Amino acid sequence: MDSELNIGIYKKKKQQRKQLIEAGIIIAIALIFAIILPIVLPAFRLRLFGRFLALTIVALGIDLIWGYTGLLSLGHGIFFALGGYAIAMHLKLQIPEGQLPDFFTLYGVNKLPWFWQPFYSFPFTLVALVVIPGIVAGLLGYLVFRNRIKGVYFSILTQAALLVFFNFFNGQQKLINGTNGLKTDTERIFDLLVSSATVQRTFYILTVIFLVLIYLFCRWLTSGRFGRLLIAIRDDETRVRFSGYDPTGFKVLVFAISGAIAGIAGALYTVQTGIITPAIMQVAFSIEMVIWVAVGGRGTLIGAIIGTLLVRLAQTFLSERFPQVWLFFQGALFLTVVTVLPNGIVGWFKDYAWQKVQFLLGLRQPLVTYPQIEEDPAIQREREQLTRE
């Protein structure tokens, strides 16, 4: 009894130390990103890198629903675009009272459409770019999950929803400027030009801060009971239901959270790109988001970030040099990741490479049995007793 208590305290201490180390590493990396990179990189590259970091935020959201809950959404472009449009609409309205954003006059619209009105206010916009994608995601999720539609059905329904939103935004010139999208680069925020270097650097640092915050949020979400429930839904939803839980609510909630995260990412991405168009809701882009997570390793949050950065960097490099090869490369990436590296880079490292390194360094003896059994103190005690006898 006494020893068990000790083990409990020891475990807790070990866990606390691990958490402290992790927090230290995260803060260190964030500081490198936020302080050193803006000095080292030229403004153009910094803006590009800031966009990549914004995309890692979506990847975190996708990892939450795909890696942990097993829901493959091919329609995250919707929520991404909704967040982007919310901030772009606010920036478009930074004009003298009574004037309309310039594109309206092209289509002969004299009155601001009703849904533009609240975007005059900055706090409303900040709330909207999280809440609107969240509500849309929650509604879509509710309508689908309550009928126990899942798996591939869910994926292609999200894809169809994406196409529908794309068509809608594309077709409505009079409401949101259709195909041309909303340009934010030439607008002003707090009386500063959005595309100016100071504003862009602020946005970059904001992106890093949000990335850290959302990472910690996802970390908190997935490490507790909620996270375990999500994994249970992924692995055997029927059993979760038979254990007395209703998975629908949890799935809707996590899908809504993921949508809200995508909304934040979309807003950050839009202000650093300088324009948002319905093209952001193309089918290909949303599937790409999934492959970032798959490359990094789903079910590991850090993998989503690493995967996004790696794939995007490879894409900039390859499509600058050999534009023809990029699609071949991307296709091959999809195939190899799915067939050879189902757990992604981080998963491979955890399951295979790290152990290999440990063996080579002599830190750990090769295990014949299941690792948890080997490390369990109770079993070790039993073994000692057995050998003594």
Place this chain on the structure above:
Amino acid sequence: MSALIEGLFNGISIGSVLLIAALGLAIVFGLMGVINLAHGELMMLGAYSTFVVQNVFKPLGEPWFELYILFSLPVAFIVSALVGLALERGVIRFLYGRPLETLLATWGVSLILRQFVRSVNWLLVISIAVFCLFFFGGMTILKRRSNWERIRNWAITILLVISSGIAIAVGFLIDRVGQIALTKPWFSARNVDVTAPTWLRGGLKVLGFQMPYARLFIIALTIICLLGVYWFLNRSTWGLRIRAVTQNRSMSACLGIPTAKVDALTFALGSGLAGIAGCAVSLLGSVGPNTGQNYIVDTFMVVVVGGVGNLFGTVVAGLSIGIINYLIGSGTLALIFTSMEGFKPLVDFFLFFATSSMAKVMVFALIIAFLQVKPAGLFPQKGRTAEL
């Protein structure tokens, strides 16, 4: 009234294109639970093979050129079926039981096929042939060794590297020699046009509106394909096996049905049907590398609404989605309500959706509403599994 009939005809013709495209997808989905995102690209391959057949028949002169479309149908079927077979044997077979991963893998294949059509030239074909020669040749030689199972992973990795290295080297060598004819792309990224033979141009005049022969041809083709598939599934031995595996895979395997062969055959059949659909689509407009993308989401919706394991469900779903899409998109519904009194808000409502892209918004909303009532499609499979 005649507007309604015209709407119905156009709707049916759109629906029949959807149906012929969704037929292969529905069979494959029913059997293996796999959604093939490369289905659209298999259609595109069918359309391109129609284009090639047309170019082959062009120098043959009048009587032959008129009939090229009939020859291009089997060619399109075979080309797509072979690509589908390779896809199943090479990729999908390893991913059974992981439908979401299959979705991603087939998307990868569709990206590759799209770029392949854009940049295919003799050089690329030669390089691929060299690669296949070394890779599969090396595999067959190594497979004879007694310790094959042990060295398998390493052997495949090394062979892959060596043979792709040789293939790239050969490609560079030929490129250096500088044969322009070899490096000229076959199709390039631009769209190509398939000219319909003269007997498919023009149309049949009925009740004051024209029914284009090309549309009628597609409707007829769809009916023939449906009958053929129905016959194959319900009257032939392999069809019986396919139905058995669809209903209960493990039980069928226990009873000695070669499920792996059934899977491969079904996938090839589904892909071949995509090829025929591509051939039909090529009559409607120009064909480009992205042709397939225009159809896939709609065909998926047909499969979702139709449910699995029942051809009739697919037929009803395809036709009704086509008709509703056309009636809303062309503004026929708005027109009908205008003629009646007191429906002003309804007219405005339908006018708002009266473009082909907005009609898709409406149809999607209807599909979601429909799934609230019947989540497993029109004719769900009956069974006692808990997984419903």
